[in-house]
Amino acid sequence: MTIALGSAPRARRRYQLRPALVEAGSVMLGIALLIWSLLPIYNLFLIALDPEEGEIEFTGNLWPPEPSLDSFWDVVTQEARYLENFWHQFGNSLFIGLLTMVLTVLIGSLASFAVSRMRLGKSSLLTNAAVLTYTIPAAFLIVPYYRIMHVYGLLDTLWAVIAAQVTFATPFAILIMLLYASLIPFELDDAARVDGASAVQLYLRVYLPLMTPALAVVAIYALLLAWNEYLYQAVLLSTRNMTVAVTHGQLFVDTDAPWNAMMAAAIIYVLPPIALLFALRRYVIAALPAGEVKG
Amino acid sequence: MGGMQQVLAAGPRVPASGSRGPVWRRHLHGSELAWAIAFVAPYAAVFCAFVLYPVGYALWMAARPSLYAELIADPIYLRTVVNTLLFVCLAVNLKMFLALLLSGFFLRRRWWIKALLVVYILPWALAAVQSFISFHWMLINEQGLIDGLLSALLGIDGPIWFNYRSLALGSNVIAYIWKWMPFWTLIFLAARLTISRDIYDAAEVDGATGIRRFAHVTFPLLARLYLICTLLSTLWTLGDFTTVYLVSGGAPVSSTEVLATLGFRYAFDLANPELGIAAVISALPLLIPITIVLMRKLQTSELQL
Numbered sequence: 001m002t003i004a005l006g007s008a009p010r011a012r013r014r015y016q017l018r019p020a021l022v023e024a025g026s027v028m029l030g031i032a033l034l035i036w037s038l039l040p041i042y043n044l045f046l047i048a049l050d051p052e053e054g055e056i057e058f059t060g061n062l063w064p065p066e067p068s069l070d071s072f073w074d075v076v077t078q079e080a081r082y083l084e085n086f087w088h089q090f091g092n093s094l095f096i097g098l099l100t101m102v103l104t105v106l107i108g109s110l111a112s113f114a115v116s117r118m119r120l121g122k123s124s125l126l127t128n129a130a131v132l133t134y135t136i137p138a139a140f141l142i143v144p145y146y147r148i149m150h151v152y153g154l155l156d157t158l159w160a161v162i163a164a165q166v167t168f169a170t171p172f173a174i175l176i177m178l179l180y181a182s183l184i185p186f187e188l189d190d191a192a193r194v195d196g197a198s199a200v201q202l203y204l205r206v207y208l209p210l211m212t213p214a215l216a217v218v219a220i221y222a223l224l225l226a227w228n229e230y231l232y233q234a235v236l237l238s239t240r241n242m243t244v245a246v247t248h249g250q251l252f253v254d255t256d257a258p259w260n261a262m263m264a265a266a267i268i269y270v271l272p273p274i275a276l277l278f279a280l281r282r283y284v285i286a287a288l289p290a291g292e293v294k295g
Numbered sequence: 296m297g298g299m300q301q302v303l304a305a306g307p308r309v310p311a312s313g314s315r316g317p318v319w320r321r322h323l324h325g326s327e328l329a330w331a332i333a334f335v336a337p338y339a340a341v342f343c344a345f346v347l348y349p350v351g352y353a354l355w356m357a358a359r360p361s362l363y364a365e366l367i368a369d370p371i372y373l374r375t376v377v378n379t380l381l382f383v384c385l386a387v388n389l390k391m392f393l394a395l396l397l398s399g400f401f402l403r404r405r406w407w408i409k410a411l412l413v414v415y416i417l418p419w420a421l422a423a424v425q426s427f428i429s430f431h432w433m434l435i436n437e438q439g440l441i442d443g444l445l446s447a448l449l450g451i452d453g454p455i456w457f458n459y460r461s462l463a464l465g466s467n468v469i470a471y472i473w474k475w476m477p478f479w480t481l482i483f484l485a486a487r488l489t490i491s492r493d494i495y496d497a498a499e500v501d502g503a504t505g506i507r508r509f510a511h512v513t514f515p516l517l518a519r520l521y522l523i524c525t526l527l528s529t530l531w532t533l534g535d536f537t538t539v540y541l542v543s544g545g546a547p548v549s550s551t552e553v554l555a556t557l558g559f560r561y562a563f564d565l566a567n568p569e570l571g572i573a574a575v576i577s578a579l580p581l582l583i584p585i586t587i588v589l590m591r592k593l594q595t596s597e598l599q600l
Contacts, residue, residue, distance in 0.1 A: 114334035137534015266425035
């Protein structure tokens with residue numbers, strides 16, 4: 001004990017000698033992180049702000065010579081080549097993203113409720129099923145998916161992509177929800193039971209409201225999964241039902257495409273997830289333990 | 296370490312895993328049971344229709360032994376296996392370790408660090424396809440932004456990145472880390488916030504600060520989560536298609552392909568779906584042990600740190 005007390009002031013003194021150094025180091029790290037995070041995004045803008053379509057955007061410019069928003073206008077009015085159906089494709093992407101989000105939250109919360117709160121079976125059974133889903137990664141299953149979607153008659157419909165996305169989003173959603181549900185005290189359920197709440201009421205009135213932060217995290221995760229996805233959309237959908245991601249992915253080696261408009265479209269495309277992240281930030285911050293439900 | 300976890304378990308933030316419900320809830324009856332089953336039914340249906348069926352289908356398609364002889368005979372396949380291992384080992388470990396360190400950085404209470412966190416998670420919120428295309432164009436040749444910066448700042452002519460296997464592979468790894476590191480940093484940040492201040496105060500009294508605090512206090516507390524996340528990320532990275540397909544596109548001449556993209560090329564470009572499936576199924580000896588360890592790790596205790 002005396003040793004511990006003796007070493008404490010020494011440790012503190014050493015601390016005081018270094019704050020300036022630590023501060024300088026963290027500022028430098030901060031600048032490095034800023035450049036690291038923003039460089040590819042800057043590149044998107046660099047190309048998008050170039051008024052001329054064609055080869056000119058790839059001439060090693062560090063700054064667009066004559067920045068203009070023309071390419072954004074071309075995208076919005078669907079006048080750019082390859083982007084004639086931009087808003088239709090955008091709608092398809094949005095439909096896939098939103099339905100993946102809603103279904104993942106719904107299916108995941110129902111399953112995690114039944115297992116964690118109603119104690120149907122062992123929760124390890126559910127986590128095992130979840131992990132088992134990831135044993136063979138999604139990209140490895142594209143060929144059988146193509147075949148089974150044909151069997152189900154879903155090929156070339158947006159539902160085929162939604163089904164695939166929900167399948168691969170739900171396991172992670174369940175893991176997160178089981179983790180978070182274990183933080184909610186059972187006394188709350190018991191109190192509701194005493195008041196005569198049924199299982200459905202318990203789910204709607206107690207479980208869902210208390211799980212809001214976890215639901216928000218899962219919702220963002222599911223939307224981003226669908227938004228980031230390329231392979232399933234490219235294989236399971238035909239030109240009729242294209243999405244924005246597929247248009248971009250299929251043209252990525254085409255130097256002839258109007259890249260300023262393509263990049264402008266890319267910037268417009270990344271807005272919805274950021275908007276969702278912004279809209280749900282209150283709940284996400286609450287999901288961090290500082291704001292958690294206290295037992 | 297065991298002692299530490301006990302300390303953590305005793306802290307107010309961590310759920311008491313002993314708080315089971317009353318006895319009556321352990322056995323479900325009648326309508327309760329029916330409801331519980333109805334609640335799990337959608338997930339069970341999804342699992343059967345979209346996991347068991349396609350996986351079974353894949354295994355059935357890849358069952359012919361001659362497919363594997365065909366794979367081994369293809370020099371591109373063998374190089375792809377090496378690439379996949381390199382890609383997964385580098386990308387997962389660098390990403391996880393940096394994410395763990397950076398989560399400590401973002402714990403600092405400064406207004407500008409909080410603002411920086413918002414910028415830092417942008418890559419995760421950005422759509423993968425567009426981000427990776429941006430990487431592709433950034434590195435495409437001497438006209439890309441990176442080589443432009445190199446010549447403007449350092450006065451050197453940058454390499455033609457996708458003409459060299461190592462540079463192309465490195466670009467894939469960097470792009471992957473760029474995209475996914477913020478997500479794992481957030482996970483570790485959330486976990487670090489659960490560590491009670493008392494533990495750190497006690498550690499400081501004992502003289503554990505800086506690197507020693509990280510090595511002897513923080514890391515042991517996060518070790519289990521770190522392992523689970525690393526394994527999960529390994530599974531996901533093994534199956535990553537978009538990064539390699541869009542950043543290097545396998546260039547130069549199919550020398551940076553990974554199993555996911557090679558399987559895709561076999562199945563759709565060469566119109567040989569069985570071979571494509573066999574190529575990816577050949578990763579099972581790696582996938583199954585990871586899954587088993589992951590299941591074990593998730594079973595012990597109630598999913599807590």
